[in-house]
Amino acid sequence: MIRTDWTLEEARAIHALPLPDLIHRAQSLHRAHFDPNVVEQASLLSIKTGGCPEDCGYCSQSAHHDTGVKAGKLMDVQDVLASARRAKAAGAQRFCMGAAWRSPKDRDLDALCAMIRGVRDLGMETCMTLGMLTPAQVTRLREAGLDFYNHNIDTSPAHYGRIASTRTMQDRLDTLDHVRRGGIRLCCGGILGIGETEEDRIAMLVLLANLERHPESVPINLWQPIANTPVERMAQPVEPFSLVRAVALARILMPQSVVRLSAGRTGMSDTLQALCFLAGANSIFVGDVLLTTENPASWQDAELLARLGMRSDVAQRPAPEPA
Numbered sequence: 001m002i003r004t005d006w007t008l009e010e011a012r013a014i015h016a017l018p019l020p021d022l023i024h025r026a027q028s029l030h031r032a033h034f035d036p037n038v039v040e041q042a043s044l045l046s047i048k049t050g051g052c053p054e055d056c057g058y059c060s061q062s063a064h065h066d067t068g069v070k071a072g073k074l075m076d077v078q079d080v081l082a083s084a085r086r087a088k089a090a091g092a093q094r095f096c097m098g099a100a101w102r103s104p105k106d107r108d109l110d111a112l113c114a115m116i117r118g119v120r121d122l123g124m125e126t127c128m129t130l131g132m133l134t135p136a137q138v139t140r141l142r143e144a145g146l147d148f149y150n151h152n153i154d155t156s157p158a159h160y161g162r163i164a165s166t167r168t169m170q171d172r173l174d175t176l177d178h179v180r181r182g183g184i185r186l187c188c189g190g191i192l193g194i195g196e197t198e199e200d201r202i203a204m205l206v207l208l209a210n211l212e213r214h215p216e217s218v219p220i221n222l223w224q225p226i227a228n229t230p231v232e233r234m235a236q237p238v239e240p241f242s243l244v245r246a247v248a249l250a251r252i253l254m255p256q257s258v259v260r261l262s263a264g265r266t267g268m269s270d271t272l273q274a275l276c277f278l279a280g281a282n283s284i285f286v287g288d289v290l291l292t293t294e295n296p297a298s299w300q301d302a303e304l305l306a307r308l309g310m311r312s313d314v315a316q317r318p319a320p321e322p323a
Contacts, residue, residue: 002214002256003209004211004214006253008206011253012199015202019241019244023248023275023278026248026249026279032255033255037309038282040093040284040313041093041094041283041284041312042096043084043087043287046099047074047115048099048100048101050100051063054102054131054166056154056163057164057194058154058223058226061100062229065226067227074111081118084118085122092124092287093125094125094147095119095122095127096128097129101131102167103134104131112144126147132151138181142184146184148216149184149186151188153173153189153207156199159197162195163230180212185217186215187216187218188208189262190208190219190220193235194231195234206253208250214254215254218260222243223235224294244279247261247280248279261273263285
């Protein structure tokens with residue numbers, strides 16, 4: 001049964017299970033809804049880098065932080081499509097496009113819609129992350145054929161005010177509501193390692209699991225240290241088993257969602273990634289760069305999946321019901 005009425009107490013109890021029991025429960029649900037040997041591969045391109053007016057304390061692209069990332073203009077449509085073709089040749093099934101904006105200008109919508117149509121014509125799923133959207137902008141993107149919109153909540157409501165002040169958690173939830181009501185599927189998750197507590201991680205996942213409908217994709221990011229950001233002063237390394245527990249809890253609370261190991265995989269061993277797959281993760285980003293941070297090389301991911309006997313496919317297709 002898919003639930004949207006989880007309590008913090010229930011989630012805490014699940015999170016605290018002995019690790020073998022937690023993974024068994026998560027893997028059982030994973031197998032009920034997905035092929036456990038399939039990992040979706042997505043590619044992420046920064047189509048407009050740097051200069052963002054938001055002050056998110058973890059982000060290298062904020063204009064408030066001196067991180068060395070220079071503000072750029074929106075990429076040309078044909079350059080974006082050339083990147084999409086390379087991503088498809090490297091095995092990606094979904095192409096995600098991110099712009100460092102508080103929200104897009106209406107004058108940018110024509111180019112954005114052309115990117116969406118061009119990527120779809122390549123036979124790939126499309127995803128964008130552009131900041132906050134109005135209902136009218138959601139309509140334009142949906143009419144162009146956008147499959148997914150990414151807008152992470154980042155952390156728990158209690159911790160959010162410590163990492164950003166230029167927008168609120170409610171601003172983020174309003175955009176999620178606009179996207180959902182506009183008929184676009186949601187990609188929404190959070191970041192571990194930005195000074196949050198274990199309770200914050202649990203509360204973040206409960207918030208997502210209690211949305212009117214679960215996000216179709218739930219990215220779990222590990223923050224990678226970025227000099228001269230406010231989070232650098234409060235960040236703590238995430239203990240490996242804490243990551244596994246977060247992935248397992250996401251799978252249990254949102255059993256039909258694709259759970260993606262996103263940023264931070266360069267700091268994960270192959271063993272840790274394999275444990276996360278056992279705990280219910282079934283998607284990764286491929287390509288050497290994620291926006292402005294490093295990512296494992298495509299050959300490393302292909303080698304790891306081969307060693308595990310797993311394969312790449314479109315993971316959001318649920319496994320057939322048992323006969």
